[in-house]
Amino acid sequence: MKRLSALILSLVAVPALAAPGDWVKGVLPVATPPAMASVDLPVTLPRANPAHEAWAQQTPDQRLVYNVSKPQLIVWPSSLPADAEAPAVLLVPGGGFQFLAMDNEGFDVARRLDSLGVRVFIVKYRxxxxxxSIDGFKEALGNLFQKGAPVDLTNRDYAVADTQAAIRLVRKNAARWHVNAAKVGILGFSAGAMTTLATTQANAADARPDFVGMIYGPTEKSEVPANAPPLFAAIAADDRFFIKQDFGLFHAWRQSGAKVEFHLYSAGGHGFASQPNGTTSDAWFDQYALWLKANGIVSR
Incomplete structure (x- = not known):
């Protein structure tokens, strides 16, 4: 049970230097941003949610969305020529399955990925x-961070179902979106990394990613799918949520014969996706970009 509680807390991306209580107090409501090009994802696992989707901000440049009940695939505007076929990367933000860190692990990463010559999509999962209400949301966060209240881990199933639907949709619309259907990968953060791993382990033929990225996600040994895709993973040694986990997952990935690249940074905390800390973890994106090129996924 103690191990499960630690795993629950590990799914929430928060700044490494902020105390949980201070972080929750700083969350403020914010207007819903302008609509972006998006496609509704088919709901294969219905779930009732009477609450309304709402946005909040952790800091002025870091927004969160919560009570997502209608899963969507956000199509990021590409700088590539309209008819240029390219690999696709689907971003899966984290947030403890209670919210999605849309700037830190979505929009901000999408901007950087676009420059690599990939088509970028963001999975806005349930x-x-x-x-x-914002007060109710903050209370829920406070319970999670400060009181260790149980979290409905079945929500991971909804996140996986939505991510699988997103992969299927990108492949189905490969010609429309000028995507190379044989190069569709996912990149997840925190709870999104756990979703990414579970999606890969499900190994569904039509929803199997061709390459996988996990940033500050689980590292302990777990099932490796048959013919596992190339895996890139990065985490900081002082990640307060995963600090007690070993690295059996990467050994098992190697033992299966699949490609794996793992970066263990000496510092960086948790949630460093688009938040430089002056630590070696700041290099994660450049190393991910080199990995994409070394594996023949991109040419830039």
């Missing part, structure tokens, strides 16, 4: 229902 989140766990929380009270229908």
């Amino acid at each position: 989140t766990q229902p929380v009270p229908d």
